[in-house]
Every structure is written in structure tokens, then in C-alpha cells.
Amino acid sequence: MVSLTNLSFNYRKQPALFEGLNLELYPGNIYGLLGKNGAGKTTLLKNMMGLAFPSAGRCTVGGFDAAKREPAFLRSVFFLPEEPDIPNASATAFVNVTRPFYPDFDDQQFEQCLDAFEVPRRRVLSKLSLGQQKKFMISFALACCTPLVVMDEPTNGLDIPSKIQFRKVIAAAFDQNRCMVISTHQVKDLENLIDTVLVLHERQIALHARLEALATKVSFGTVSAVALGDALYYEETFNGIRAIMPNLAGIQSQPDLELLFNAVTANHARLADYLKQ
Numbered sequence: 001m002v003s004l005t006n007l008s009f010n011y012r013k014q015p016a017l018f019e020g021l022n023l024e025l026y027p028g029n030i031y032g033l034l035g036k037n038g039a040g041k042t043t044l045l046k047n048m049m050g051l052a053f054p055s056a057g058r059c060t061v062g063g064f065d066a067a068k069r070e071p072a073f074l075r076s077v078f079f080l081p082e083e084p085d086i087p088n089a090s091a092t093a094f095v096n097v098t099r100p101f102y103p104d105f106d107d108q109q110f111e112q113c114l115d116a117f118e119v120p121r122r123r124v125l126s127k128l129s130l131g132q133q134k135k136f137m138i139s140f141a142l143a144c145c146t147p148l149v150v151m152d153e154p155t156n157g158l159d160i161p162s163k164i165q166f167r168k169v170i171a172a173a174f175d176q177n178r179c180m181v182i183s184t185h186q187v188k189d190l191e192n193l194i195d196t197v198l199v200l201h202e203r204q205i206a207l208h209a210r211l212e213a214l215a216t217k218v219s220f221g222t223v224s225a226v227a228l229g230d231a232l233y234y235e236e237t238f239n240g241i242r243a244i245m246p247n248l249a250g251i252q253s254q255p256d257l258e259l260l261f262n263a264v265t266a267n268h269a270r271l272a273d274y275l276k277q
């Protein structure tokens, strides 16, 4: 669905943010895009949306050249920026004006999502709290039922119960025809939600892994100091030593995204080499 071919990008008079990126994203997946502050996550999403233009290479979505922003492309994607523009209008007025752009808009899904998030219906959107505005826009984004949904830091500003609801509404709106890309540096928010992790680091996609496949290859857990010789990566924490180990027993463990992210961004060669095998 999303195809990046040799994509390079730099802002004017700035060094390259990405160089020669190649990436294919498919329907039926929820991708988590992780990266340190300033790694270029937002910029990469903007390239996918045709809001930033590659200095070399190409980005297509559903066969459309994103940079051309043709009407049929725009109908098939929804981009929720980190700080969406919130109009000084009622929810009803906003929906009435915007929904005609999205032919598959699903009223029932929209209502269910607003209910789940407990977003007030009758208030002017700009008068809602920041968290309520965000939840309104997440509900709208999902109800547009576009094949591609891209969300930049959607959980920023959400309280803890809303983060739990966020996972539920995404899971409810997801189907095999949709591709979702969620960018965040709040790694924990994506646990039990995404099926594929992408880590953008030092101008490259440093990791692109399905979590299920990853969990067959490596295990995540707390280990004793004795076992550290076999560890692919480890960190000492207050609760003991958390490690990524070769999964020799073939028992699947829940991937620890934070540990994985730290390992990848620390350029830990041992883990990278092991995953390449």
C-alpha cells in the first residue's frame, strides 16, 4: 500500500534526514513507527502524505504518487497530525463539512468511538480540552474508513484511561483492508496494539520487524547475572536485569518494545547481527 523507493529527504540547507529508504507497508497491519526526538518520524509521515517532497526517490500510496496529492489519493488516506487544526465550530458542523471528502465515512463507528472516549457532543470543538479535541479527531480519523490511516503521536495529551481506550478503538476499527501507521516516542503506548515495529534511526529504517516473528527468534525477560553472557542486549533496572536473549527454548514472550527500541538505537551490533541470521 505504501511504497518508499530510494527515498531521500532534507530540509532546505539541512543535512539529509533519510537517505535511500526502501520500505513497503501492507494492508492488514498496524505499524508502530518509533524513533528518538528529531529522528524524522513526522517528516517521514509527511512524505507519505505528499506534504513534504523527497529530494530523491519516490513515495507511492495505493499506486498514487503521494507528492501529486490527486483527489483519489486524498480520499484514500487520513493523516492525523500531532497538533491538528481545530475549527471554531460545533462537532456536527465539522463533520457535515468534512465527511463528503470520505465516501466510506461510518457514522456508527464514529458514534461508538466518541462514546468510548466520552467526548462531549454538543460543545464547540475549540472549547474542548486538548485531550478531548484529540479524542474527537482520532474518532473522526477512524470513522473515515480510509485504507491508510496515519497518526502522529496520537496518544500525546491522553490520560491513562484514554490510552487504554485508544488501543480498543484502534483494534475495533482495524480490518484486513486497512493499513495503520502510528508514530510515537511513547513506546509503551503501542504495546499490545501494533503487529509490526519500525525504528527510524540515523537516516535509515534500522528495524522493520513483525513482533510475532521477532518473538520466535528472541525472548524478552528478566534474567540473572549468570545468563548475561548469552544476552543480545540488556539493561539493569530497579526490578532486575531486563534482557533480550536468543529464543532457544522456542517459547514466545511478549516483546518489550522499550528494551528493543533502546537496543536498536544504541546501535547494538550483537542484536542486529543475530536478527539478520
Ligand SMILES: Nc1ncnc2c1ncn2[C@@H]1O[C@H](COP(=O)(O)OP(=O)(O)OP(=O)(O)O)[C@@H](O)[C@H]1O
Pocket (backbone or CB within 6 Å): 011, 012, 014, 017, 035, 036, 037, 038, 039, 040, 041, 042, 043, 044, 185
Ligand atoms: N519545516 C522544517 N524546516 C526545517 N527543519 C525541520 C522542519 N521540520 C522539522 N525539521 C527538523 O527535522 C528534524 C526531524 O524533525 P521531525 O519533526 O520529523 O522529527 P520527529 O522524529 O517527528 O521528532 P519528535 O519525536 O521530537 O516529534 C528535526 O531536527 C527538526 O528540527
